[in-house]
Amino acid sequence: xxxxxxxxxxxxxxxxxxxxxxxxxxxxxxxxxxxxxxxxxxxxxxxxxxxxxxxxxxxxxxxxxxxxxxxxxxxxxxxxxxxxxxxxxxxxxxxxxxxxxxxxxxxxxxxxxxxxxxxxxxxxxxxxxxxxxxxxxxxxxxxxxxxxxxxxxxxxxxxxxxxxxxxxxxxxxxxxxxxxxxxxxxxxxxxxxxxxxxxxxxxxxxxxxxxxxxxxxxxxxxxxxxxxxxxxxxxxxxxxxxxxxxxxxxxxxxxxxxxxxxxxxxxxxxxxxxxxxxxxxxxxxxxxxxxxxxxxxxxxxxxxxxxxxxxxxxxxxxxxxxxxxxxxxxxxxxxxxxxxxxxxxxxxxxxxxxxxxxxxxxxxxxxxxxxxxxxxxxxxxxxxxxxxxxxxxxxxxxxxxxxxxxxxxxxxxxxxxxxxxxxxxxxxxxxxxxxxxxxxxxxxxxxxxxxxxxxxxxxxxxxxxxxxxxxxxxxxxxxxxxxxxxxxxxxxxxxxxxxxxxxxxxxxxxxxxxxxxxxxxxxxxxxxxxxxxxxxxxxxxxxxxxxxxxxxxxxxxxxxxxxxxxxxxxxxxxxxxxxxxxxxxxxxxxxxxxxxxxxxxxxxxxxxxxxxxxxxxxxxxxxxxxxxxxxxxxxxxxxxxxxxxxxxxxxxxxxxxxxxxxxxxxxxxxxxxxxxxxxxxxxxxxxxxxxxxxxxxxxxxxxxxxxxxxxxxxxxxxxxxxxxxxxxxxxxxxxxxxxxxxxxxxxxxxxxxxxxxxxxxxxxxxxxxxxxxxxxxxxxxxxxxxxxxxxxxxxxxx
RNA sequence: GGGUCCGUAGUCUAACGGUUAGGACGCCGCCCUUACAAGGCGGAGGAGGCGGUUCAACUCCGCCCGGACCCACCA
Numbered sequence: 001x002x003x004x005x006x007x008x009x010x011x012x013x014x015x016x017x018x019x020x021x022x023x024x025x026x027x028x029x030x031x032x033x034x035x036x037x038x039x040x041x042x043x044x045x046x047x048x049x050x051x052x053x054x055x056x057x058x059x060x061x062x063x064x065x066x067x068x069x070x071x072x073x074x075x076x077x078x079x080x081x082x083x084x085x086x087x088x089x090x091x092x093x094x095x096x097x098x099x100x101x102x103x104x105x106x107x108x109x110x111x112x113x114x115x116x117x118x119x120x121x122x123x124x125x126x127x128x129x130x131x132x133x134x135x136x137x138x139x140x141x142x143x144x145x146x147x148x149x150x151x152x153x154x155x156x157x158x159x160x161x162x163x164x165x166x167x168x169x170x171x172x173x174x175x176x177x178x179x180x181x182x183x184x185x186x187x188x189x190x191x192x193x194x195x196x197x198x199x200x201x202x203x204x205x206x207x208x209x210x211x212x213x214x215x216x217x218x219x220x221x222x223x224x225x226x227x228x229x230x231x232x233x234x235x236x237x238x239x240x241x242x243x244x245x246x247x248x249x250x251x252x253x254x255x256x257x258x259x260x261x262x263x264x265x266x267x268x269x270x271x272x273x274x275x276x277x278x279x280x281x282x283x284x285x286x287x288x289x290x291x292x293x294x295x296x297x298x299x300x301x302x303x304x305x306x307x308x309x310x311x312x313x314x315x316x317x318x319x320x321x322x323x324x325x326x327x328x329x330x331x332x333x334x335x336x337x338x339x340x341x342x343x344x345x346x347x348x349x350x351x352x353x354x355x356x357x358x359x360x361x362x363x364x365x366x367x368x369x370x371x372x373x374x375x376x377x378x379x380x381x382x383x384x385x386x387x388x389x390x391x392x393x394x395x396x397x398x399x400x401x402x403x404x405x406x407x408x409x410x411x412x413x414x415x416x417x418x419x420x421x422x423x424x425x426x427x428x429x430x431x432x433x434x435x436x437x438x439x440x441x442x443x444x445x446x447x448x449x450x451x452x453x454x455x456x457x458x459x460x461x462x463x464x465x466x467x468x469x470x471x472x473x474x475x476x477x478x479x480x481x482x483x484x485x486x487x488x489x490x491x492x493x494x495x496x497x498x499x500x501x502x503x504x505x506x507x508x509x510x511x512x513x514x515x516x517x518x519x520x521x522x523x524x525x526x527x528x529x530x531x532x533x534x535x536x537x538x539x540x541x542x543x544x545x546x547x548x549x550x551x552x553x554x555x556x557x558x559x560x561x562x563x564x565x566x567x568x569x570x571x572x573x574x575x576x577x578x579x580x581x582x583x584x585x586x587x588x589x590x591x592x593x594x595x596x597x598x599x600x601x602x603x604x605x606x607x608x609x610x611x612x613x614x615x616x617x618x619x620x621x622x623x624x625x626x627x628x629x630x631x632x633x634x635x636x637x638x639x640x641x642x643x644x645x646x647x648x649x650x651x652x653x654x655x656x657x658x659x660x661x662x663x664x665x666x667x668x669x670x671x672x673x674x675x676x677x678x679x680x681x682x683x684x685x686x687x688x689x690x691x692x693x694x695x696x697x698x699x700x701x702x703x704x705x706x707x708x709x710x711x712x713x714x715x716x717x718x719x720x721x722x723x724x725x726x727x728x729x730x731x732x733x734x735x736x737x738x739x740x741x742x743x744x745x746x747x748x749x750x751x752x753x754x755x756x757x758x759x760x761x762x763x764x765x766x767x768x769x770x771x772x773x774x775x776x777x778x779x780x781x782x783x784x785x786x787x788x789x790x791x792x793x794x795x796x797x798x
Numbered sequence: 799g800g801g802u803c804c805g806u807a808g809u810c811u812a813a814c815g816g817u818u819a820g821g822a823c824g825c826c827g828c829c830c831u832u833a834c835a836a837g838g839c840g841g842a843g844g845a846g847g848c849g850g851u852u853c854a855a856c857u858c859c860g861c862c863c864g865g866a867c868c869c870a871c872c873a
Contacts, residue, residue, distance in 0.1 A: 026833075220873085237873060284872060292873045301871040407802050411869050519868085552866080585811080589803080590866080592810075600823065606836050614833030661812075665821070676833080684832080761839055771831040771839080
């Protein structure tokens with residue numbers, strides 16, 4: 001253990017007397033910062049429990065930390081960076097004077113977990129008893145969770161790890177179910193059978209928010225139909241396998257070519273069925289052949305047309321993604337197989353005019369990436385359409401950081417056209433707490449306050465309210481994962497459990513999250529919390545961009561450009577990793593990841609160490625009459641003030657790009673390159689009197705202290721270490737931003753000084769002089785006031 | 799079709815309407831100057847296009863071109 005205890009009795013002011021002949025000894029002795037200190041410092045923080053949240057504090061800041069979703073290994077480097085930046089929010093808020101509630105949680109429900117478990121253990125949910133499958137999921141989760149927690153800790157997160165929560169815990173699921181019961185009792189939940197997104201691989205209905213569109217190369221097949229009076233017409237379709245469910249053929253009434261067909265019948269090839277030919281404005285004459293067939297269901301266009309035209313649906317695809325008996329000889333084939341087969345048959349029959357390859361925006365399941373099918377199934381819905389106006393109001397009131405991401409939410413809300421199907425035909429998720437009367441089918445919902453598993457538990461009812469029967473069947477479906485992850489602000493604030501705490505902590509101050517889950521996590525949370533509390537779930541939404549690879553492309557396992565954060569953290573340390581994330585791009589923009597970038601960030605850490613090491617050799621002077629400072633001291637302090645103000649603005653808007661880049665710029669390109677060199681002779685006492693020397697010491701330490709504080713939220717380890725070694729026994733993370741830098745503003749000389757220093761260096765180089773060699777050069781009038789120091793710095797002779 | 803963001807050196811990224819357009823990586827050259835060769839100094843190299851507003855435009859406005867993403871009923 002290094003000597004950096006908070007109770008250290010080190011006397012930081014016992015440097016030898018400051019006479020100029022003394023060789024100064026740096027307080028920081030190691031010539032390099034060793035990342036092994038990070039672990040020791042982490043331990044100290046844990047022991048001293050320095051981040052304790054006080055719910056009775058005057059200023060409370062609560063973070064609705066995203067519980068990360070364990071969906072595989074390695075954990076995404078962008079996620080690791082994201083969490084380290086959430087930690088910066090917590091640390092910045094503390095230093096801005098708040099008591100910070102920073103919970104840590106794990107999202108452990110849903111299809112992603114199940115799919116990972118299926119791959120990990122080579123099992124299938126559908127071929128295994130439910131109970132057994134759940135055990136596998138839990139095991140997979142525990143493995144992934146352990147790794148994620150380890151990374152979060154190694155990054156120095158100042159959250160509450162002792163009380164971390166899991167969304168699959170009894171406690172959490174109990175709340176999820178209680179909120180369902182509440183909404184059920186208020187009539188916001190209903191059953192309906194209607195065509196919906198269905199993933200044949202996951203074998204469940206999914207919500208629109210879980211659908212992602214992908215460009216897939218698709219065949220656009222031009223098929224010959226005949227009309228009842230034997231005229232040949234051509235129809236272009238991407239779904240020839242759905243011919244069996246074709247119930248109408250449409251043309252545009254404006255289309256001179258086809259006008260005459262309206263009112264006639266078309267004969268569906270292979271099946272020989274007659275369907276009406278109708279005119280509809282939706283048909284675009286330019287697309288394909290200008291004639292469209294309507295099937296149940298190729299897409300939502302079909303769904304709408306079936307409803308509008310009163311057509312009778314024919315179910316062509318079943319729950320396993322195979323063709324039904326309606327498809328005749330193709331029954332039992334998978335959709336893609338049936339498509340190939342029917343194209344083949346049509347070709348044989350001479351019914352294909354041509355086949356075009358087109359790129360088709362295909363709706364796919366965000367978990368399995370398989371094309372979804374539209375299949376009518378009975379599902380449970382939560383009303384959301386009637387809340388659209390209120391949600392838009394909330395979207396407009398919510399403070400967005402950065403502002404421009406507000407539009408993502410507004411776009412999504414405007415695009416909602418259906419209520420939210422919340423039931424999933426899956427296992428590892430919160431069970432829907434409903435029992436049905438075996439005799440009359442009436443659904444019964446229990447009282448809240450307990451975790452229910454209807455698929456294996458006896459119904460908590462004596463008899464059916466409707467028919468009096470005493471037998472019940474438990475619901476086997478579970479909730480959509482977003483149904484439980486959308487109540488994190490309620491869970492962390494102890495909703496329905498601790499009224500007093502809830503009042504203090506809810507709404508949360510800030511919701512940090514990535515822009516990729518605006519339409520899901522952000523939207524659903526706002527919806528659910530509004531429905532349950534009538535309030536906006538948080539004051540601010542803090543939205544980060546995507547973390548992409550070096551070339552700006554999205555990372556994916558299939559592309560092989562995934563970066564594992566663990567080796568980077570191990571090699572360069574948490575601070576370097578954190579500094580990379582903060583300095584890589586401004587809040588809300590996409591940012592790039594590569595080892596090189598982290599390595600560059602680590603150079604700044606080294607630089608900071610060396611600067612601190614230099615400063616640490618001089619006695620700490622805290623009381624000094626600032627009016628006796630030299631011009632160069634006043635100059636660097638004026639620049640420090642500018643930097644300080646900018647950084648504080650950055651911290652107040654939780655945009656860490658600002659302090660990270662501002663401090664780096666100041667520290668490296670002004671303080672180290674110019675001020676340290678200008679004041680070096682003086683600090684060592686060569687050619688200056690004692691008061692002038694003290695002025696330098698005072699300034700060096702003042703800058704150092706403030707810079708450390710400004711960097712503390714971003715790089716908490718090294719700043720803590722240096723702080724304790726140089727400035728005290730109380731953690732830097734218990735300090736607040738309360739600096740007063742009131743100094744005559746000399747920052748207007750900055751450019752001239754840099755210019756002059758550069759000129760001298762150039763001149764010496766030109767003349768082949770070493771930097772310490774004397775030189776004759778005249779100091780420009782504008783910076784005459786710095787004459788004495790400049791002369792000492794460059795060894796300028798008259 | 800609508801929307802959001804973005805086009806600054808080979809790459810990445812800054813800058814109240816007035817700057818010799820700043821910095822980082824990479825490249826070239828020189829240097830161990832008592833914090834730092836994981837460094838210092840120097841050097842080469844840049845505004846997608848066209849208009850407009852203005853005394854003044856990288857910056858504001860419009861259009862075009864190009865890229866990323868989101869939304870929408872192109873089968």
